[in-house]
Amino acid sequence: MSSEWKRRREGGGRFALSLIRNIGRCCGRTPARALLYPITLYFLLRRGAERRDSRAYLSRVFGRPATLGEVARHIHTFAATILDRIYLLSESTRxxxxxxxxxxxxxxxxxAGRGVLLFGSHLGSFEVLRVLARQRPDTPIRVVLDRAHGRAVTELLEALNPEVAATVIDAGADGPSVALAIQGALTQGAMVALLVDRSQEGGATLEVPFFGAPAPFPVAPWLLASVLKVPVMLAFGLYRGGNRYDLVFEPFSEGVDLPRRERMHGVAALICRYAARLEHHARSAPYNWFNFYDFWKRDARASVADALPAAGDAVPGSDLERGADS
Structure with missing residues (x-):
């Protein structure tokens, strides 16, 4: 998968994000939302790469060239969900x-006490899962995030709720550490949420049809699910405008089973199913797509057979790896 998303610099910087945070907390959500319009204008005028990638994506969805107004709406939707993170992470979910x-x-x-893997994406807001935490305070939610990417946003949001920050599993750590942390959380009956539409740098990917063209998706989450043998559900927190979100959970698997001799085809089938559901929800909420880079760009072509052995190295030498080979 292209690692272009890793190389994009953050927009706005610490000062702008701190300003939005302070206005949002002191003056309320309505005055803070007024700032989203100049922020949108800034991205339209100054961030040409994101503007082009937004237009390219929307053109795929609509089947025609996207307009500048549609690109502006796309960026504004992203900014609105960023602002709402302040309140969602501050437990102001009501x-x-x-x-x-x-x-x-x-x-x-x-x-059943087995724990659940929640597979999400950069479609909509993953932070709206905090509403679920309020409904089930006895069930912990552990979110797997890359702390290093988007450091300015991460630092500000972690400052809002240190308790939430302490539950994050750092996706930027080495593979065995991440896998064991996920396994430990599931053993305690937790919900573990991962974003599975982007791979870590150097991670194996597999190309499957997505909006009419091959797009690379990471392989590692599906191999991990096959090792852990816990239920997998898809999660989508779709922003519908104003203060409304749709939080959708879809059953995906009671427990992924990938026998060694069928692993190539099994992973391909799982990723194809996931990509189809992601496309379905992206079509229902097109402005919620927050991958502001060329999602279909490939650094190099890789066959399924090339990808799977590399992904199998995600947990080398561990009990997880031995379980995958049984």
Whole structure:
């Protein structure tokens, strides 16, 4: 997968983000939302790469060239969800109208005590999961995030809620450490949420159809799921405008099983299914797509057979790796 998203510099800087945070906390969400319009204008005028990639993505969705107004709406939607993180991470969730779908299945898995893998994406807001934490305070949510990327945003948001920050599993750590941390959380019956539409730098990927063209998706999350043998559910926190979010949970697997001789085809089938559901929800909420880079760009072509052995090295020498080979 292209690592272009890793090389993009952060927009706005610490001062601008601190300003939004302080205005949002002191003056309220409504005055802070007024700032989103100049922020949108800044990105339209100064961030040509993101503007071009937004237009390219929206053109794929709409089947025609996207307009500048549609690009502006795309950027504004992203800025709105960034602002809302301040309130969601501050546990100020009651100000939002969050409509949930698929909770009975999720609750059934949690009540079984096995833990659940929640596979999400950079579509919409993953922070809206905090609403679920309020509904089930006895069930911890552990989120796997790369602390190093987007450091300015990470530092400001962690300052809002140190308790939430302490539960984050750092995706930038070495593979075995990440895998063991996830395994430990699941053993305690936690929900572990991962964003599975981007790979870590150097991670193996597999190209599957997505909006009419091959796009690379990471392989490692699916191999990890096959080792852990816990239920996998898809999670989408879609921003619908104003203060409304749709929090959608979809059952995906009762437990991924990938026998060694069928692993290539099994992973390909899983990623194809996931990409199809991601495309479905992206079409229903097109301005929620927050991958502001060329998602379809490939650094190098890799076959399924090339990708899988590399991804299998994610947990070398550990009990997890031995479980995958059984």
């Amino acid at each position: 100000r939002f109208d969050v409509r949930t779908e698929g909770l009975p299945t999720l609750h059934r898995h949690l009540e």
